[in-house]
Amino acid sequence: MGKGTTGPLPGQRGLPGVAEDTPPLEEGAEHFTNCRPFRVVSADLRYPWGGFREGSRFRCYFCGHSFKPGDQARWQADFGKENCCDFLVCAECDGPDVVARWHRHYVDGKRRFWWMG
């Protein structure tokens, strides 16, 4: 749990479909495509996140945190709406505006780095 809070974690508040009295996090990433936060278990570290071997990209796309068992993580799909890639986010970086923040990073990156085009 984060920072001694007893209610929903910061990353859970305001997410679609997440009530204020959020039930305990699901253990493990088995159902990660539902875009809900989950509690990382050791098996999650071995999945080919982003198509790379042995969880080398099982990290928060904002702060770079490498997820460890016990962490809260969430995968967010773009669903083609913003035409940018899906991402993983940690509890500290998550929030109701996370998709908008990601889109700003993505647009800025495409402007700065030719290889993102």
Ligand SMILES: [Zn+2]
């Ligand atoms: Zn983060």
